[in-house]
Amino acid sequence: MSHLSIILPAKNEAAALVQLLPRLRQAHPEAEIIVVNDGSTDDTRACCAAAGVVCLSSPYSMGNGAAIKRGARAAHGDILVFMDADGQHDPADIARLMGKLDEGYDMVVGARDWESQADVGRGLANTLYNWLASRITGHMIQDLTSGYRAVRADKFREFLHLLPNGFSYPTTSTMAFFRSAYAVAYVPIRAHKRVGKSHIKPIRDGLRFLLIIFKIATLYSPLKLFVPMSVIFFGLGLLNYAWTFLHDGRLTNMSTLMWSAAVIVFLIGLVSEQITSLTYRRND
CATH class of the missing domain: 1.10.287 (Helix Hairpins)
Incomplete structure (x- = not known):
């Protein structure tokens, strides 16, 4: 059985980690669990120490994508599972992602349904991204921006140099896998309401997400x-x-x-x- 590493980028998510980490350890006692502390000012380190999981801490915030890259470099597992540390993702879904991966896929993404979207605006934006990416790649993409995914470590590390330090690492990694003819699958999941306040700012990040549309095309076929x-x-x-x-x-x-x-x-x-x-x- 392949060794599993579970990587959680976290920025001030201690309130959610207190509940999430024990559930992860109970569900996957054999797994390597890595919390990448992205310059948090709360009790993230203490939560990790109490749960007996690895905590990689940055002296300042480098971004969600940067945390993913640091975690992927430090992980020892053959399979990497990335999930949010804010309580949205259910640890029970890891087994479903892994089961699909065992069917011969290189990346399996947890696809959120409409009820799992944070709000109507985010839901409409994600629907647009999915449609555009599907048209460009010729493959049905059910959730382009989902951060809950299981990947084969060796293949994911091929694209670390392409991943941005910001929030669009799911988009970049998905398009990179399709571009390199690696098999990608989707598993339906239900995302829960996050614990605490979201780090996404609608006005500031609106233009950033708009740039994702252009990045989708330029990553796959300009x-x-x-x-x-x-x-x-x-x-x-x-x-x-x-x-x-x-x-x-x-x-x-x-x-x-x-x-x-x-x-x-x-x-x-x-x-x-x-x-x-x-x-x-x-x-x-």
């Missing part, structure tokens, strides 16, 4: 983003030319600008595609 944009610019140039020709009988600078933009965007897409290929080449 041309699928840049070619449609190039076609749009070219089409706008044609429409403007048709309008000005019918009314003034001439070609305007705006049409030329649109056509130039179409060419530039297309060339940027080609360069981005080559960069993406080089990024994944050592893993293909």
Whole structure:
């Protein structure tokens, strides 16, 4: 049986860890449990010591993704399970994720249902991300941003250099696995209401999550983003030319600008595609 490491990034989640860590230890006594303390100012260290689990502490907050990377580097298990430390994820679901992994998959993600979304806005945003990522990859992606997942350690570590230090590590790792032809599966889960206050700020993080949409495309196949944009610019140039020709009988600078933009965007897409290929080449 493969050795299991359970990694929990935590920032001021002591209130949830007091209840969660004993449940994890009881459910998986043989597992290595690592709490990555991301600059917490509460009793996270004391909670870990009381539960007898490993606590990797940072002197300051580096971000959720940074905590995931630190935990993955320190873990000794062949299988890594990542889960939130805020009480949303049920330890009982680990067995279900592991069971699916044993069927030959390289990553198994816990897919939340609509009732598990924090609010309507987050639910709609996640639905949009799932739809867009599914269209780009050609695979049904049920939950792009879920942080509850089981992965094969050797394959996950191939992409540590791609993972951001912020909150979008689930998106990056999922797209990287699909891009490298590693098998990904989803298991339905029910996420509970978190203990304490969320670290996500709607206004500040709204733009950050919007950037995820562009990152989805650029991580997998940049041309699928840049070619449609190039076609749009070219089409706008044609429409403007048709309008000005019918009314003034001439070609305007705006049409030329649109056509130039179409060419530039297309060339940027080609360069981005080559960069993406080089990024994944050592893993293909």
